[in-house]
Amino acid sequence: MTESAAPPEDLDPILQLARTALAGGDHDGAAELFEQAARAGTPGVLGKIAEAYAEMFDGRAADWMSRAVAAMSVPGKITVHPGTLRIIAQHGVPEQQVWSVTVRSSDEDRPAVVTALEAAVPRLMRITHDGRELTDVDMDAALASGVDFYSPNYAAVDTSVPKVWLDCKDAVLPAMALAVIRVLADELATAGVRQAGLCTPATKDP
DSSP: OOOOOOOOOOOOOHHHHHHHHHHTTHHHHHHHHHHHHHHHTTTTTTHHHHHHHHHHHOOTTHHHHHHHHHOOOTTEEEEEEETTTTTETTTTTTEOOEEEEEEOOOOTTHHHHHHHHHHHHHHTTTBOOOOBOOOOOHHHHHHHHOSSSSSOOOEEEEEETTEEEEOOOOOHHHHHHHHHHHHHHHHHHHHHHEEEEEEEOOSSOO
16 A cells, blocks of 8 residues: 555545545644544444554554454354454554454354355455455456456465454455454355354464
């Protein structure tokens, strides 16, 4: 991802002000504005804040990523641990993201979980760095005409856990990560999984 001082036009005014403050080096002012935006509760705002910090190579992207994924939990159904697809920051810089999601469920639901993860793989391969999920047609057209986005190099399911992991070269991509969780939650529901927890264990996967 590239650093840019120009805030996207689709953000609300508070987020625009926060991004401008961050790009200008006013970290305290940006932090206050981001918190204000978060309190407003606009859908997707936590992920946009994580993205803003990641674009500026600021380690605070990690905390906002955790808040964003936890907010995707549906109590009593699909829950998302705050450390899922976590960003690892060192010395104030977001150095890498862990691209592996383990699904914990009842033994009864485990076969359906595996079915869901396997069904998710082709969809995960079509998720772009900015969080879009392309159709097969759009992906084929992009490959034919020239790709202007990044998508996973590979995705696979380990049925023994079960988990899915993606080869994204450890890139820090909050929007893509949130889209991954949305796809997994959708496929789990489609497969009839009633309750499950998504997490990324401490041990780094391939």
